[in-house]
Amino acid sequence: MARKDLKRMEGERIGVLIIVRYAGEKRWWVRCDCGNERAVDGADLRRRDYSMCRHPEGVELRFWSHVVKTESCWVWVAGLKEDGYGSFRANEKSVIAHRWYWERINGPVEDGMELDHLCRNPACVRPDHLEPVTHQENVLRGNMRSVVIARGFAV
Incomplete structure (x- = not known):
């Protein structure tokens, strides 16, 4: 401009x-x-x-301005990190989009847990597509899906 x-x-x-x-x-x-x-x-x-804009309502408005709801996933369409996860600024710090929204709805993720994308789409921010699991469980699930896909089966 x-x-x-x-x-x-x-x-x-x-x-x-x-x-x-x-x-x-x-x-x-x-x-x-x-x-x-x-x-x-x-x-x-x-x-x-x-x-x-520093108001919580303003942060949420900015968040939703970067989300496109499809029939399945709610896809983050703004800044993406190299690993495909959405990223944006909230309260003057960079945050992971799906985690920020999960915590806004459900409260903090427990220590030692991380959010697994059940849909396997790292840009998805839909809370019912996320599940708190240990890192080990998240890695195992990711590996199992890779094996199933490699063998030609749908996940």
Whole structure:
């Protein structure tokens, strides 16, 4: 997005933000869908960085803006790590998308446990596709699925 375009964007929506007015010094007043309003750098708007909203409602709105619900999985379509897991910023730190949502719904994952994707889709954030298991169990399940697939059976 070119700089000149921002000057004409008052009232326009960018993701979960609405541009309210120019604040001067290359900064803009924006309002998040959660109602939070603050000044942000025009550069953040151009690169669509919405992390300035600190309200829990704003974080959840950003989360859902990156999810596409299919007939089976709820797929994270924003930032993905090299291993295929969704990643985003919540409360000024990087978090794994499926774990963040699981913990928002079910509370913290117990120590020594991790979330197994029953659907085998690391980008899926659907809570009923996740199950807390030990690391050993998660590895065994992954290996069993690989063997079954290699032998031509459906999982």
